[in-house]
Amino acid sequence: MNENEQYKAALERLVKLYEMNTGASESAAKLILSLCNEYWSFNTLELIRFDRANLKAALTAIEGRVVTMEHPSRFIPTKIIDEMVSKYIN
Numbered sequence: 001m002n003e004n005e006q007y008k009a010a011l012e013r014l015v016k017l018y019e020m021n022t023g024a025s026e027s028a029a030k031l032i033l034s035l036c037n038e039y040w041s042f043n044t045l046e047l048i049r050f051d052r053a054n055l056k057a058a059l060t061a062i063e064g065r066v067v068t069m070e071h072p073s074r075f076i077p078t079k080i081i082d083e084m085v086s087k088y089i090n
Helices: 003-019 025-036 044-049 052-068 078-088
Strands: none
Touching: 003 025, 003 052, 003 078, 025 044, 025 052, 025 078
């Protein structure tokens, strides 16, 4: 898999985690939102809510954002991002 594909797969995994409505769902949403812009921050201590597979996805998503310079909305529907904002930011 190339870097864009890894980034996309990581974001998709985090979206699935968000949609599961577990204790880690809010953390997954906040991480995704923090990758969208500098106004939404993510406390790295929230990573302890993730199991190993989701931790790897989170780290891959962070790396993917930095390396590819692609906004998460390229891979995640804006509707889902907007839902995260209204649920956890507003």
